[in-house]
Amino acid sequence: MRLKKWLSLTGCILAVMVFIFLLAPMLMKIDNVKEMANYIDDNDIEATALWWSEVGVVANAEMNCRNTVEYAPHNPDRQSKTDN
Amino acid sequence: MPISSKSTLSVLWKEEDWWAIWLGFIILIIGIFIFFPRAPEGMDSKIAAANSTLKSESKKAPFKTVEWYQAVDAKQNLKATGNDFAKSISSFIAVPHSWTQNPLDAFFMTKGEAETKKVKATEKYNSAKSKETEMKLAAIASQKVAETAVYKDLSLNEKAQSDILAWRDAHKSASNAKKKTKAAPYNQVLPLIGLCILLGLFFSIGAKFMGRSAGRFFIGFFFVFGLAILAYLAENQVTMKHYGIGYAAWAILFGLIISNTIGTPRWVMPAVQVEYFIKTGLVLLGAEILFGKIISIGIPGIFVAWIVTPIVLTTTYIVGQKIIKIPSKTLNITISADMSVCGVSAAIATAAACKAKKGELTLAVGMSLVFTSIMMIVMPIIIKAVGMPQVLGGAWMGGTIDSTGAVAAAGAFLGDKALYVAATIKMIQNVLIGVVAFVVAVYWCAKVEAVEGQRVSLWEIWYRFPKFVLGFIGASIIFSTIYAYFGSDVGYVLIDHGVIRGLTKTLRGWFFCLAFASIGLATDFRELKHHFKGGKPLILYVFGQSLNLCLTLLMAYIMFYLVFPEITASI
Structure with missing residues (x-):
C-alpha cells in the first residue's frame, strides 16, 4: 500500500515533467502559439501575472493613457468645432 | 451564543480576520517607511519640467511630438524602487x-554566465540602439518639416506622426534589449x-x-x-x-x-492555513486598488469595465441559480465573479467574502486559468483575422480575458494601441474587486445566511461580516487618499513604483501562493469530482463568458467609436 502511494507520486511527477518538457514545447511549434511566445519574450511581458501591479507594461500603458487624456495634442479641427 | 459574548474586544487578537488586518497593515506601514522618504533625487522639479513640456507640446502640434514622448519617458523613469536599499529588499523577497x-x-x-549573457545582450542592444537613433533622427526631421508648414499640411502631419510612431517602436525594442544587458550573478x-x-x-x-x-x-x-x-x-x-x-x-x-x-x-x-494566508494577502491587495488611477485614465474604459462587469456578474449568478441550478450558491458567485471581474484574484476575494469551500475556489481558479490560456492565444488571432481596429480589439480583450498578464500578452500581440487600451481597461476592472468583495460579504450576511422570513439586525450583519474585508477596503481607501494627495505623478513614483512594486506585490504573491499550496494539501480529489457533476460549473462559466464577450464588444464599440471618438483618435 505504502509502495503504491509512492509509485503514484512518482507517476504524477513524471506526468508533470512530460507536460513541461515534452507536450508544451510541442504545441509551441504551432505558428500562432510560437508567434505569441515571441511577443511575450520580445516585450518582456509577465504573461502569468494575475494583477495589474505584476505587469511592467501596464504601468507604461497607464502613464501613456493618463498623459493622453491630460495633455491631448491640440487638434485645430476639434478646436474650431468647439469654438463654434 | 448571545451577541454580547460574541463581541468582546479579545476578538481583535484572537480571530484570524483581525490578524490578517494587523499583519497586512504592518507590511504596508513598513513599505511606507521604506519608500516614502526615498524619492528619486530632484523628483518634483523633474515632474514639473516634464509636465510643462507636455503642456506646451500639446498646444503646439495636432499630434504627439518627439518632445511629448520624451517628457512621458522622463516621468516614467522616476521610480522609488531605483535606490540600492529598495533593490536589496526586492532581491531578498x-x-x-x-x-x-x-x-x-x-x-x-555565476559571474561567468552573467558575463556571457551580458555580452550577448549588449550586442543586441547596440544594434537596437543604433536603429532607434536612426528612427529618432528621421522622426525629428519629419516633425520639423510639418512644423515649417505650421502643421497645416495634413500629409506632412501624417508623415511626421507615422515616423514618430516608428521611432517609438524602435525605442521600445531598445529599452527591452537594454534590460537584458543588466544580467548580474x-x-x-x-x-x-x-x-x-x-x-x-x-x-x-x-x-x-x-x-x-x-x-x-x-x-x-x-x-x-x-x-x-x-x-x-x-x-x-x-x-x-x-x-x-x-x-x-x-x-x-x-x-x-x-x-x-x-x-x-x-x-x-x-x-496549512488557507484562509490566514489568503486574507493577509487580500489586505495587501487592497492597497493596490487605487481609485485615483482609474479616474485619470479615461471615461470610455470606465464605461466598458464598470457597466458590463456588474451586468455579467449578476446575470450569470441569477442564471446559475434559476436555470442551471448550481447546488452551491458560494460556488456560483465565485465562478461568476472570477469570470466577470479579473479571474483568480476576484475568485480569491469573493470566495473569502462568502466563505466558499476550498474545493469550490480550486474549481473556479482552475477553469479561469484554462480559459485564460486559450483566450490569450485565440482572441488576438480572431481580432487580426477580422481586421478589427486595435483600440476596439484591445478594449474587448481587456474586458474579457481574466488575468492581467494574459491581457497584456494578447494586447502586445496586436500592437501598442491595443496593449495600452487592454491593460488600462483591465486595470479599471481590477478596482471592482473591492466593491464586489464588499457587496458579496454584506449580501451573504444579510440574505444568504439568514433564516427565511427572519429580519437580520445590523448588529447581526456586523457579527457575521468577514472583518478582513474591512482591512481590504480600508487599505484601498487609505492608499487611494494618499495617492490623491500626492497626485498621479508622485503617486506613480512613491506608491506604484515604491510601496507596491517594491514590496507588497511580491509578498502578496507569496501569501497567495502559500494559500494555493495549502488548498491543494487540504483537498481530496473526490471533493472536486462532486462539484463537476453534470458539468454545471463549466456550463455556467461558458454562458457567462459568452455574455461577457458579446456585451463587452458592444459597449467598447459604443464608447470608443460613437460616444468618445476623439479620445480614441488621440490614443
Whole structure:
C-alpha cells in the first residue's frame, strides 16, 4: 500500500515533467502559439501575472493613457468645432 | 451564543480576520517607511519640467511630438524602487528566476554566465540602439518639416506622426534589449531560506495569539513554503510563462498530488492555513486598488469595465441559480465573479467574502486559468483575422480575458494601441474587486445566511461580516487618499513604483501562493469530482463568458467609436 502511494507520486511527477518538457514545447511549434511566445519574450511581458501591479507594461500603458487624456495634442479641427 | 459574548474586544487578537488586518497593515506601514522618504533625487522639479513640456507640446502640434514622448519617458523613469536599499529588499523577497532546461538556473547564476549573457545582450542592444537613433533622427526631421508648414499640411502631419510612431517602436525594442544587458550573478538559495524563516515567524505570531501552536505552525510552514517555491519554479519555466500558466495552478496541482498520493504529512497540517494566508494577502491587495488611477485614465474604459462587469456578474449568478441550478450558491458567485471581474484574484476575494469551500475556489481558479490560456492565444488571432481596429480589439480583450498578464500578452500581440487600451481597461476592472468583495460579504450576511422570513439586525450583519474585508477596503481607501494627495505623478513614483512594486506585490504573491499550496494539501480529489457533476460549473462559466464577450464588444464599440471618438483618435 505504502509502495503504491509512492509509485503514484512518482507517476504524477513524471506526468508533470512530460507536460513541461515534452507536450508544451510541442504545441509551441504551432505558428500562432510560437508567434505569441515571441511577443511575450520580445516585450518582456509577465504573461502569468494575475494583477495589474505584476505587469511592467501596464504601468507604461497607464502613464501613456493618463498623459493622453491630460495633455491631448491640440487638434485645430476639434478646436474650431468647439469654438463654434 | 448571545451577541454580547460574541463581541468582546479579545476578538481583535484572537480571530484570524483581525490578524490578517494587523499583519497586512504592518507590511504596508513598513513599505511606507521604506519608500516614502526615498524619492528619486530632484523628483518634483523633474515632474514639473516634464509636465510643462507636455503642456506646451500639446498646444503646439495636432499630434504627439518627439518632445511629448520624451517628457512621458522622463516621468516614467522616476521610480522609488531605483535606490540600492529598495533593490536589496526586492532581491531578498524575490521569487525564483526564469529558466529553460535546468531548474538550478532559477536559483544560481555565476559571474561567468552573467558575463556571457551580458555580452550577448549588449550586442543586441547596440544594434537596437543604433536603429532607434536612426528612427529618432528621421522622426525629428519629419516633425520639423510639418512644423515649417505650421502643421497645416495634413500629409506632412501624417508623415511626421507615422515616423514618430516608428521611432517609438524602435525605442521600445531598445529599452527591452537594454534590460537584458543588466544580467548580474545571483544566488537565490540563502535569501529564500531567510524569507521562509522570516515569514514563518511573522505568521507564527498570529497563530500563537489565536490559540494555535506557534512551534508546530513554524515547522509545518517550511513544507508549505517549499511547495510555494516549487510552484514559482514551474511558473518561471520559459514555456510555462509563454502559456501563462502561473503559480496558482502549480501550487494547487503540487498540493493535490501530495495530498492524494502519499498524503499530507501530519506535521505539516498546522501550517496549512488557507484562509490566514489568503486574507493577509487580500489586505495587501487592497492597497493596490487605487481609485485615483482609474479616474485619470479615461471615461470610455470606465464605461466598458464598470457597466458590463456588474451586468455579467449578476446575470450569470441569477442564471446559475434559476436555470442551471448550481447546488452551491458560494460556488456560483465565485465562478461568476472570477469570470466577470479579473479571474483568480476576484475568485480569491469573493470566495473569502462568502466563505466558499476550498474545493469550490480550486474549481473556479482552475477553469479561469484554462480559459485564460486559450483566450490569450485565440482572441488576438480572431481580432487580426477580422481586421478589427486595435483600440476596439484591445478594449474587448481587456474586458474579457481574466488575468492581467494574459491581457497584456494578447494586447502586445496586436500592437501598442491595443496593449495600452487592454491593460488600462483591465486595470479599471481590477478596482471592482473591492466593491464586489464588499457587496458579496454584506449580501451573504444579510440574505444568504439568514433564516427565511427572519429580519437580520445590523448588529447581526456586523457579527457575521468577514472583518478582513474591512482591512481590504480600508487599505484601498487609505492608499487611494494618499495617492490623491500626492497626485498621479508622485503617486506613480512613491506608491506604484515604491510601496507596491517594491514590496507588497511580491509578498502578496507569496501569501497567495502559500494559500494555493495549502488548498491543494487540504483537498481530496473526490471533493472536486462532486462539484463537476453534470458539468454545471463549466456550463455556467461558458454562458457567462459568452455574455461577457458579446456585451463587452458592444459597449467598447459604443464608447470608443460613437460616444468618445476623439479620445480614441488621440490614443
